[in-house]
Amino acid sequence: MLKISHVNAFYGTSHIIHDLDLEIRKGETFCVLGRNGVGKTTLLRSLLGIGVRTTGSIEFQGHEIDRALTHDRARRGIGYVPQGREIVPGMSVLDNILLGCNARTDRKTDVPPLVWSLFPFLKDHLGRRGTNLSGGQQQQLAIARALATDPSLLILDEPTEGIQPNIVEDIERAIIALNRDHGLTIILVEQKIRFARTAAHRFAILEKGRVAAAGPTSELTHELVHRHMSL
Numbered sequence: 001m002l003k004i005s006h007v008n009a010f011y012g013t014s015h016i017i018h019d020l021d022l023e024i025r026k027g028e029t030f031c032v033l034g035r036n037g038v039g040k041t042t043l044l045r046s047l048l049g050i051g052v053r054t055t056g057s058i059e060f061q062g063h064e065i066d067r068a069l070t071h072d073r074a075r076r077g078i079g080y081v082p083q084g085r086e087i088v089p090g091m092s093v094l095d096n097i098l099l100g101c102n103a104r105t106d107r108k109t110d111v112p113p114l115v116w117s118l119f120p121f122l123k124d125h126l127g128r129r130g131t132n133l134s135g136g137q138q139q140q141l142a143i144a145r146a147l148a149t150d151p152s153l154l155i156l157d158e159p160t161e162g163i164q165p166n167i168v169e170d171i172e173r174a175i176i177a178l179n180r181d182h183g184l185t186i187i188l189v190e191q192k193i194r195f196a197r198t199a200a201h202r203f204a205i206l207e208k209g210r211v212a213a214a215g216p217t218s219e220l221t222h223e224l225v226h227r228h229m230s231l
């Protein structure tokens with residue numbers, strides 16, 4: 001579904017991602033792991049064309065997208081839940097969700113029913129400012145906004161980082177359901193090994209912008225985790 005070949009990414013003269021090759025298969029959840037600062041978010045930003053100079057090839061559903069603008073990538077079916085959520089201040093919950101609808105090719109402005117079935121509480125808060133929700137609720141809103149784009153690939157950057165524990169489980173359950181019950185292909189950047197093992201089919205661990213280890217999640221051994229993820 002997504003094929004990344006010889007991708008390099010740069011901020012100015014800082015070379016962050018080095019000659020990376022990855023292939024994400026349709027229907028899987030693929031987890032990108034690694035310590036802080038190894039380039040996980042930068043890799044996602046390269047995939048989305050946000051604020052990072054990228055070379056190499058990024059092929060999504062058979063089309064080269066590495067020169068496409070971010071909103072074109074969204075229209076092609078890539079949904080993104082950024083680290084830190086980026087809920088738009090001053091906008092209501094509903095308007096934040098509708099922002100996602102803008103990226104749809106079918107021009108539909110109705111919110112997909114899936115959003116309400118996954119996060120029913122949002123319906124009771126449609127008129128509230130998005131930024132007045134709790135951190136965990138904002139994360140659910142960010143996922144709802146990404147789902148409103150009607151994506152076939154959903155990319156999530158550390159979706160439960162800094163979220164209160166009682167909502168973490170809800171978010172994790174929703175992510176698993178999106179893949180298993182609704183067939184979404186998912187790329188998950190994660191630091192929580194337990195959730196990576198539960199949710200993902202395959203993984204890659206990054207070290208200094210390169211793939212240090214990769215394989216099916218059954219091969220994500222304690223030894224690998226210790227070698228590449230312990231501080």
Ligand SMILES: Nc1ncnc2c1ncn2[C@@H]1O[C@H](COP(=O)(O)OP(=O)(O)OP(=O)(O)O)[C@@H](O)[C@H]1O
Pocket residue numbers: 011014016034035036037038039040041042043083
């Ligand atoms: N906008 C930027 N300009 C310059 N350097 C940046 C920028 N954003 C990130 N970096 C640097 O790029 C490197 C990779 O950062 P990145 O955020 O991709 O790592 P990460 O693996 O996602 O880490 P974390 O888990 O902390 O989010 C780091 O050295 C970081 O300081």
